[in-house]
Amino acid sequence: MNKIDLDGRTAIVTGGARGIGLAVTQRLLASGARAVMWDVDQAALDAARRSLDAGEVLSAARVDVTDPDQVRDAVAAAVNGHGKVDILVNNAGIAGPVLKTWDYPVEEWRKVIDLDLTAVFLCCRTLVPHMMQNGYGRIVNIASVAGKEGNPNASAYSAAKAGVIGLTKSLGKELAESGVIVNCVTPAAIRTDIFDQITQEHIDYMLSKIPMGRLGLTEEAAAMVAWLASSECSFSTGAVFDLTGGRSTY
Numbered sequence: 001m002n003k004i005d006l007d008g009r010t011a012i013v014t015g016g017a018r019g020i021g022l023a024v025t026q027r028l029l030a031s032g033a034r035a036v037m038w039d040v041d042q043a044a045l046d047a048a049r050r051s052l053d054a055g056e057v058l059s060a061a062r063v064d065v066t067d068p069d070q071v072r073d074a075v076a077a078a079v080n081g082h083g084k085v086d087i088l089v090n091n092a093g094i095a096g097p098v099l100k101t102w103d104y105p106v107e108e109w110r111k112v113i114d115l116d117l118t119a120v121f122l123c124c125r126t127l128v129p130h131m132m133q134n135g136y137g138r139i140v141n142i143a144s145v146a147g148k149e150g151n152p153n154a155s156a157y158s159a160a161k162a163g164v165i166g167l168t169k170s171l172g173k174e175l176a177e178s179g180v181i182v183n184c185v186t187p188a189a190i191r192t193d194i195f196d197q198i199t200q201e202h203i204d205y206m207l208s209k210i211p212m213g214r215l216g217l218t219e220e221a222a223a224m225v226a227w228l229a230s231s232e233c234s235f236s237t238g239a240v241f242d243l244t245g246g247r248s249t250y
């Protein structure tokens with residue numbers, strides 16, 4: 001009874017080849033789910049498959065989630081391959097440059113919004129009709145505390161993640177009576193390869209804001225996502241789940 005039960009469920013994890021996505025994939029597999037990792041990095045996908053060593057319950061596809069056609073084809077392939085998809089974890093994301101808003105290049109802004117917000121919309125709009133048809137689904141969006149509080153020198157990222165929170169709330173209400181539940185999590189800083197995209201000063205700033213005085217762990221994010229992806233999460237939708245070591249006060 002104390003194991004999160006995902007037996008018979010199939011999950012798609014975007015950006016699943018490394019970092020939080022990889023930990024989520026591992027945790028979903030450990031809970032009995034079949035998992036499909038999507039990522040743009042084929043070498044990282046191959047390495048992740050080798051390290052997870054999960055056999056036929058794990059598959060991987062090179063998918064750029066900012067491309068609507070690739071998302072459509074990959075959803076069709078996942079549904080055909082597994083019969084159904086029950087869980088979508090919208091995790092793929094980038095930090096973007098650490099710059100003041102007035103110095104932020106427009107192209108960089110668009111790139112961050114495109115992946116961190118619009119791709120979440122694309123994956124949801126493509127998969128939701130299938131989940132509605134099944135009368136069951138769990139969508140977990142990986143937002144960020146930056147979307148609640150706004151990190152200085154990360155306005156595109158903060159705006160995109162605030163957008164993910166808003167999208168989660170809207171979609172959760174739209175689907176409230178459908179059996180499809182939509183929630184998001186708002187982690188504070190967790191050491192992954194995404195740190196390579198930002199400055200040490202920015203990492204120090206994020207750490208200084210965490211009352212527990214430490215960074216989060218990918219496993220801690222995965223544990224929360226696994227519960228949100230399960231049928232035990234049944235009376236929460238359109239909600240925002242905190243993962244900040246005490247930083248958030250709401």
Ligand code: NDP
Nearest residue numbers: 015019020039040041064065092093144189190192193194
């Ligand atoms: P990582 O950089 O470790 O992993 C992100 C993965 O997404 C990478 O494998 C990356 O591939 C992949 N990816 C990038 N672009 C695309 C794309 N267009 N389509 C599909 N996959 C893509 O990041 P994290 O694990 O740290 O972050 C995961 C999520 O968690 C992100 O949404 C992030 O914003 C969020 N988050 C992270 C926090 C942290 O401190 N780590 C805190 C709060 C939220 P490649 O490396 O080849 O680009």
